[in-house]
Amino acid sequence: MTSRSARVSAERPFYDLHADAYDALVTDSPEPWVEAVHARLAAAGCHRARVLDAGCGTGRHARGLLDRGYHVELLDASPRLLGLAARRCPGSPAHEADLCGFGLAPRFDAVTCRGVLNDLVTDAERDAALASFARVLRPGGLLFLDVREAGASRVRADGTQRRRTVTLDEGATLSFVSRPRWRDGRLLVAETYELSTPDGRVSVHDYDFEMRPWTADEVRERATVAGFDVREMLPGVGRSTPDRLFVVAARSQ
Ligand SMILES: C[S@@+](CC[C@H](N)C(=O)[O-])C[C@H]1O[C@@H](n2cnc3c(N)ncnc32)[C@H](O)[C@@H]1O
Numbered sequence: 001m002t003s004r005s006a007r008v009s010a011e012r013p014f015y016d017l018h019a020d021a022y023d024a025l026v027t028d029s030p031e032p033w034v035e036a037v038h039a040r041l042a043a044a045g046c047h048r049a050r051v052l053d054a055g056c057g058t059g060r061h062a063r064g065l066l067d068r069g070y071h072v073e074l075l076d077a078s079p080r081l082l083g084l085a086a087r088r089c090p091g092s093p094a095h096e097a098d099l100c101g102f103g104l105a106p107r108f109d110a111v112t113c114r115g116v117l118n119d120l121v122t123d124a125e126r127d128a129a130l131a132s133f134a135r136v137l138r139p140g141g142l143l144f145l146d147v148r149e150a151g152a153s154r155v156r157a158d159g160t161q162r163r164r165t166v167t168l169d170e171g172a173t174l175s176f177v178s179r180p181r182w183r184d185g186r187l188l189v190a191e192t193y194e195l196s197t198p199d200g201r202v203s204v205h206d207y208d209f210e211m212r213p214w215t216a217d218e219v220r221e222r223a224t225v226a227g228f229d230v231r232e233m234l235p236g237v238g239r240s241t242p243d244r245l246f247v248v249a250a251r252s253q
Contacts, residue, residue, distance in 0.1 A: 003128070005119045006077035006098035013193045013205050014176075019080035021174045022058050024166035032238025033246075034064030037112055037144050040248055041070070044142065049109035052136060054099055054129075055116030059085025062092065065112070075102065100128035104136050111137060114146040121186060121212040130226035137251040143228060145247040146236055148213035150185065152243035157182035171198040187211040219247055227252050 009015050014022065041049050049070050053062040056074040058081055065072050066089055074094040076082040086094040095102065099116070111133045120126050133143055157180040165175045175194040180187050189209040196202050220230050228249035236244025 002077075003098050003100040003120070003125050004122065005125055006100065008119065008209070009077035009081075010079065012191075012209055013207055014191070014209075015078040016080050017205065018174060018176075018193055018195070019058075019078065019084060021166060021168055021176075022081065022084070023060070024168065024174075025164055025176055026057075026060075028238060028240055030060040030064050030238070033061055033114060033146065034068070036237045036246065037061075037065065037110070038068050040142065040144070041110060046109045046142070050107055051110045051112060052104070052108045053085075054111055054113040054133065055119075056085045057081050057115075059088040059092075061112065061114055062089050066092065070110075073104075073108075075099070075104075099132060100125045102132055102136075106136050106138060108136050108141055109138060110142045110144065112144045114144070117145060118148045118187075118211040118213055121210055126222055127226065130222055130228070134227040134251055139251055139253045141251045143223075143247075143249045143251070145219070145245070145249070146239075147219065147245050147247065148187070148211065149236075149243055149245045150213040150215045150218075152241075153187055153213040154182045156180065156241065156243055157187050172196065185212060187213060213243075214245065216245060219245065223247070223249050 051065055051070045051072045054075050056062050056076050062072045062074055072092050074085045074092050075097050077098050079096055082094055082096050159181050161179045163177045167173050173196050177192040179190045191207045191209055193205045216233055223230050230249045232248040234246045237246045
């Protein structure tokens with residue numbers, strides 16, 4: 001059965017209709033994350049590790065890991081984002097699959113999952129994704145997470161409207177407006193996408209997106225239940241806002 005978050009991946013305009021605009025809207029450099037992962041894999045002696053990038057989006061981070069000599073496989077539930085990632089990382093196997101239950105063999109030295117697990121809002125999905133990661137990792141394999149941290153996310157969810165306008169190929173512009181509010185541990189984001197094409201046509205789509213940030217305790221508890229030892233939990237790496245956690249965990253031997 002497809003999870004709720006996988007269905008959202010295939011319908012949220014950010015991940016589907018306007019997937020082509022993803023890289024224009026998300027401009028933070030992938031380098032700090034890639035370097036942080038690379039440093040830890042190198043320290044663990046995993047020089048040509050097999051890495052699964054779970055929730056790879058457009059493959060920005062997968063590309064950086066490929067460039068450092070890793071064998072990277074791509075996984076995402078959004079066909080459009082996965083297609084962009086596959087184009088960016090030719091030769092990398094690409095799996096259109098649900099994080100909450102996918103059937104890959106346990107062949108990976110590492111799983112990376114950046115900015116994804118907030119999209120999983122139910123306890124069942126969170127546990128299922130972590131259990132899937134444990135299943136595909138070899139004993140001692142490393143898990144790298146980036147998640148939204150609940151306390152700081154709550155402070156940022158002040159109902160203020162944020163707008164970003166980007167110019168796309170052939171002169172179209174996309175204006176993305178988001179207004180995040182906080183309710184019962186969830187981030188409720190009212191999104192509006194306004195696409196204007198050079199011939200004067202304008203199309204508008206509204207979408208209500210929901211996320212559930214994590215507390216450090218929750219990360220530790222769920223990861224432990226799934227069979228991981230949490231080794232590091234630091235402020236987000238390479239993030240422009242201080243509302244993320246960078247987590248390194250090892251699959252128990
Ligand atoms: C905010 S994006 C992050 C993409 C990329 N990791 C990055 O940092 O740029 C979240 C990604 O998770 C994917 N995703 C969310 N829920 C998923 C699920 N249940 N199964 C597979 N992919 C999922 C979305 O399609 C999207 O590509």
